[in-house]
Amino acid sequence: xxxxxxxxxxxxxxxxxxxxxxxxxxxxxxxxxxxxxxxxxxxxxxxxxxxxxxxxxxxxxxxxxxxxxxxxxxxxxxxxxxxxxxxxxxxxxxxxxxxxxxxxxxxxxxxxxxxxxxxxxxxxxxxxxxxxxxxxxxxxxxxxxxxxxxxxxxxxxxxxxxxxxxxxxxxxxxxxxxxxxxxxxxxxxxxxxxxxxxxxxxxxxxxxxxxxxxxxxxxxxxxxxxxxxxxxxxxxxxxxxxxxxxxxxxxxxxxxxxxxxxxxxxx
Amino acid sequence: xxxxxxxxxxxxxxxxxxxxxxxxxxxxxxxxxxxxxxxxxxxxxxxxxxxxxxxxxxxxxxxxxxxxxxxxxxxxxxxxxxxxxxxxxxxxxxxxxxxxxxxxxxxxxxxxxxxxxxxxxxxxxxxxxxxxxxxxxxxxxxxxxxxxxxxxxxxxxxxxxxxxxxxxxxxxxxxxxxxxxxxxxxxxxxxxxxxxxxxxxxxxxxxxxxxxxxxxxxxxxxxxxxxxxxxxxxxxxxxxxxxxxxxxxxx
Ligand SMILES: Nc1ncnc2c1ncn2[C@@H]1O[C@H](COP(=O)(O)OP(=O)(O)O)[C@@H](O)[C@H]1O
Ligand SMILES: [Mg+2]
Numbered sequence: 001x002x003x004x005x006x007x008x009x010x011x012x013x014x015x016x017x018x019x020x021x022x023x024x025x026x027x028x029x030x031x032x033x034x035x036x037x038x039x040x041x042x043x044x045x046x047x048x049x050x051x052x053x054x055x056x057x058x059x060x061x062x063x064x065x066x067x068x069x070x071x072x073x074x075x076x077x078x079x080x081x082x083x084x085x086x087x088x089x090x091x092x093x094x095x096x097x098x099x100x101x102x103x104x105x106x107x108x109x110x111x112x113x114x115x116x117x118x119x120x121x122x123x124x125x126x127x128x129x130x131x132x133x134x135x136x137x138x139x140x141x142x143x144x145x146x147x148x149x150x151x152x153x154x155x156x157x158x159x160x161x162x163x164x165x166x167x168x169x170x171x172x173x174x175x176x177x178x179x180x181x182x183x184x185x186x187x188x189x190x191x192x193x194x195x196x197x198x199x200x201x202x203x204x205x206x207x208x209x210x211x212x213x214x215x216x217x218x219x220x221x222x223x224x225x226x227x228x229x230x231x232x233x234x235x236x237x238x239x240x241x242x243x244x245x246x247x248x249x250x251x252x253x254x255x256x257x258x259x260x261x262x263x264x265x266x267x
Numbered sequence: 268x269x270x271x272x273x274x275x276x277x278x279x280x281x282x283x284x285x286x287x288x289x290x291x292x293x294x295x296x297x298x299x300x301x302x303x304x305x306x307x308x309x310x311x312x313x314x315x316x317x318x319x320x321x322x323x324x325x326x327x328x329x330x331x332x333x334x335x336x337x338x339x340x341x342x343x344x345x346x347x348x349x350x351x352x353x354x355x356x357x358x359x360x361x362x363x364x365x366x367x368x369x370x371x372x373x374x375x376x377x378x379x380x381x382x383x384x385x386x387x388x389x390x391x392x393x394x395x396x397x398x399x400x401x402x403x404x405x406x407x408x409x410x411x412x413x414x415x416x417x418x419x420x421x422x423x424x425x426x427x428x429x430x431x432x433x434x435x436x437x438x439x440x441x442x443x444x445x446x447x448x449x450x451x452x453x454x455x456x457x458x459x460x461x462x463x464x465x466x467x468x469x470x471x472x473x474x475x476x477x478x479x480x481x482x483x484x485x486x487x488x489x490x491x492x493x494x495x496x497x498x499x500x501x502x503x504x505x506x507x508x509x510x511x512x513x514x515x516x517x518x
Contacts, residue, residue: 064386064389064390065389066386066389066390095395099392099394102389102390102392103392105390106390106391107390109383109386109387109390111383113381113383113384113386113387114387115384115387115388115401115402115406116406116484117402117405117406117483117484126391126401127391127392127393130393130397130401131391131392131393131394131397175391176390176391179391179392
């Protein structure tokens, strides 16, 4: 198991917010990530593009600790994420350690995954109250602010089932932001929405991206959105990064053949 | 003595019998529910040992008949020096037997909750206990109520076996009535009606619970769907379809 990064990351004054070093992820015999290396600086907003099945979702799920890597090291702010330090050694992270690391990360899912047994407000306040230990008043005030930010002022007492898909996804965004994450993972958050609703959700995300310094890792097929919001684009294929660049450059002038083919297919 | 006089004479006994039957039913149900929760959650443990042990307990108490369990508790344990009160024996046997069945209901209800709910609550950093209590169980609960209703009715019917451990339950007094009248059809007819009425009342109560549970997780449309279901045919029988037509509660 990996040990190589420990010395190096502590020597750097400001370690990258996210760092993947030689990360391997297999599902059975299917090697999805094959020694993946990349890093994301603080405040970066990175879009991952690449063909379906190239492992974009897997990367986000590894960061959210919904999957476990088979090898390599993931670090957040220079601290090992999948492993914890025991003295000089790195051992598999305990649930307690994972919970501490997870406080830095929020995720918005393609299928929203709102809690149907709670109102919109409760969806947003439940974790801040019971995980972060906020008082009810503080959590409620923050929920009200966030609902205003996502344009759902009047919906606090509605149940998720009474909302449209676009509204549900906006609640899910507010719910993730209520946890004050340093990193926000967005996995095709508009893919299950009707086309006419996509724009309203993207507008809100754009607003959040430009008004906060949350580091974002975005998987999307909305290339215009990627262009507006992100400052870097990573092209994935075959479990590795094929090309990375600023959005303007990669979209107008991709260097690699595989990126060209992919962009031709989606644009 | 004609049947009507005999029935009137037997009424105080039947009343006491109904009380004992209700004690067995409710006591058995409460403890069966607690056992079902504990075993049902333990089937999902991360530890193989816990899962394995739980499996064995569940299969054991499902696989041996209620009557045999009653006999063991009441007739065999005293031979080993453990003497239990007969009402307690009855409640314990019912709780273990139906608790084992209920464990499957709990397990099934929890695994019916979509994986996205587990993942979202993990992403929000709930502890596994908070996740179960605040997110998963309330949703699973709505799934569990209909099969629990079936089990409750079966448990009620199972209480009649308590006569065999010398409890004076409803079944006991119905047999007394048969003996005093010599009219099997009459006495068992009375028994049938009383058990049916109790079962029906329990079903109504559980339907109210079900409507509330569904209402909590989904609101409007689902509730209306539930109301729109055809009225059930035989309420006291095992019936896998949700029975939620509770005009009194809904309207
Ligand atoms: N839970 C899983 N079990 C087995 N294979 C999986 C699982 N999740 C993802 N995969 C496989 O991993 C590969 C990458 O999936 P994914 O990360 O979802 O790709 P992308 O998001 O880029 O479309 C695919 O081949 C997919 O079939
Ligand atoms: Mg994906």
